[in-house]
Amino acid sequence: MTKKYQNSTITRQQQLEHANLHARLEEAEATLRAIRSGEVDALVVSTEHGERIFTLEGADYSFRILIENMSEGALTLTEEGVIVYANKCFAELLKRPLEKVIGSSLIELVAPGGQQVFQQLLQEEDGKRRLAMLDLVDSNGTLIPAQFSLINLQMEGVLGNICVVVTDLTEHKRIEAVINAERLARVKSEESERANLAKSRFLANMSHEIRTPMNIIIGMANLAYESAHSQEQKEYINMIRDSAGSLLTLINDILDFSKIEAEGLELAQMPVNLSSLMDKLMLFLNPQAGNKDLKLTCSIDDNIPRIVLGDPFRLQQVLLNLVGNAIKFTIKGEVAINLRLDEKVEKGELVSKDVASVRFVIRDTGIGISPDQMDQLFDVFVQCHSHNEVGTGLGLPISKNLVELMGGSIGFESKENYGSTFYFTIPFSLPEGGNAANKDKESKLATFRIQPSDQLCEKDNNRELNILLVEDKPMNRKLAKIYLEKKGHNVSTASNGKEALEMHKARKFDLILMDIHMPLMDGLEATSHIRAAEAKEGGHIPIIAITAYAMQEDKDKCLQAGMDYYISKPIDIEELYYTLARVMEKKMDKPMQQILPPEDMQEMKVTPDI
Secondary structure (H helix, E strand, O other): OOEEEEEEEOOOOHHHHHHHHHHHHHHHHHHHHHHOOOOOOEEEEOOEEEEEHHHEEHHHHHHHHHHHHHOOOHHHEOOOEEEEEOOOOHHHHOOOOHHHHHOOOOHHEEEEOHHHHHHHHHHHOOOOOOOEEEEEOOEEEOEEEEEEEEOOOOOOOOOOOEEEEEEOOOOHHHHHHHHHHHHHOOOOOOOHHHHHHHHHHHHHHHHHHHHHHHHHHHHHHHHHHHHHHHHHHHHHHHHHHHHHHHHHHHHHHHHHHHHOOOOOOOOEEEEHHHHHHHHHHHHHHHHHHHHOOOOEEEEEEOOOOOOOEEEEHHHHHHHHHHHHHHHHHHOEEEEEEEEOOOOOOOOOOOOOEEEEEEEEEEEEEEOOOOOHHHHHHHOOOOOOOOOOOOOOOOHHHHHHHHHOOOOEEEEEEEOOOOOOEEEEEEEEOOOOHHHHHHEEEEEEEHHHHHOOHHHHHHHHHOOOOEEEEOOOOHHHHHHHHHHHHHHHOEEEEEEHHHHHHHHHHHOOOOOOEEEOOOOOOOHHHHHHHHHHHHHHHHHOOEEEEOOOOHHHHHHHHHHHOOOOOOEOOOHHHHHHHHHHHHHHHHHHEEEEEEEEOOHHHHHHOOOOOO
16 A cells, blocks of 8 residues: 655555654653653663663763863852852862862952953853853962853752853963964064065165266266376375275175175175285285385285185175274284184194185284273174274174175184284185195186286277167266277267167177166166067177166176176276176176066066156
């Protein structure tokens, strides 16, 4: 027999199963009613393994075991807040005996600032769970952050009809504090990074603004000196050149310190002829010492390898700072420079076949340093002498940072009125083949590095170059043109990148000197267009960047745009002549940089003048 209901077929068997299920549900409801009314005190459950009896006392015991061993505090309270029951977790949280907890007022165990809030929670009659974050006070007076969860039992005549679960939030708060501290540190780091970037950009712009007019001041002073007729005129011009040089040193110090502070200073790794480097240093500093009737000497121990690998420019900067200070603060006597292997190394031996630790010692007979100033000597912007000589206070901190960046250490000894000795040690790597190969490399490197620029130009068969000079400032164009025409070169000028592209397409040039920031089209974009055209048509015209932007990232942008070399303003005339000769002789390796297409250069434009 079957019955159909709305396209469904129910068999007789399904009807029976449905009736049995309904009967079992009615039986379960009756059982629950009996338990609630207290009519039964045990349950008999039939299973495939037989019948099992469960007493309500057993269920109550299991419940108590569960409550006693839970990791939260469990309480029952009267409506007034008196603790009727508490598990051992709550007692341990308060560091109090359980017998002293039961019977006490929970309100009194809450920190004073939260007692009124907790009193209001007790008075609420809503059967729903109420939550609150309050501090408890343990037996030692320590505040314990906790979460309180309260619910009223819907039973009359029961003592302690408010159930409370207390969760210790100490670890949660600790983790939250760590997360917040990490988040705050990350935010501060990002803000610091943005501030450093803004500061670096600001310094770069200020450097550009100062270098641009200084290029004219120094350049015109050099030209005026060459045409001066009297010794008095030459003295006046020398004062201008010296003052401009001091200002340029200040600018470089500020930029260097900014790069070191931002950890953005990169060191070169190239062959250095220590003997040649010291010769140049002596040649530069001898006039300063001579003007004060000081004896300036330099000695290099025989076991010093003459060729090492390092950054000659930064090494020279440290030596100029230290020896320059020695001359500055020495009234009479001498300044002596000595290069020797580190005292920790046995005489005549290197640290290894690949490394030589060279110790540079600069000793003077100057005014010395007072004991109370010694601890501040390498601090930034600190002048440790009440002396007529002044400076930025950056020389020694920069020197210390540079030495440490090169993997070395620096120190000093001094006695007031008896002179000072500054020393630093640099662990130089050696060229392949170690010290034995230095003799052959020394002579070649010396010839390569100190050959006068005039001779290099003559080696180019006195060839007159057709040069395109791209510069938007009229005075800078005039100055550079005078420099180049003095060497017999033919110079054409353009005032922006767009004009330079048109001139480059119209006629053949041997070389382009390209400014960076210009109206209409800057030097980076113009260079990128030239390189893109060469990629299709072939050829490669050397392009030298000449710019007042002197930060490392500006140099990187020039190379990425496809420029071959980089000269910063104010233009060093010898550096300009030397670079022209080297470019045309093709003796310097072309930097291996990825050249970006013109469309990508839009994002790299140098910040314009304001």
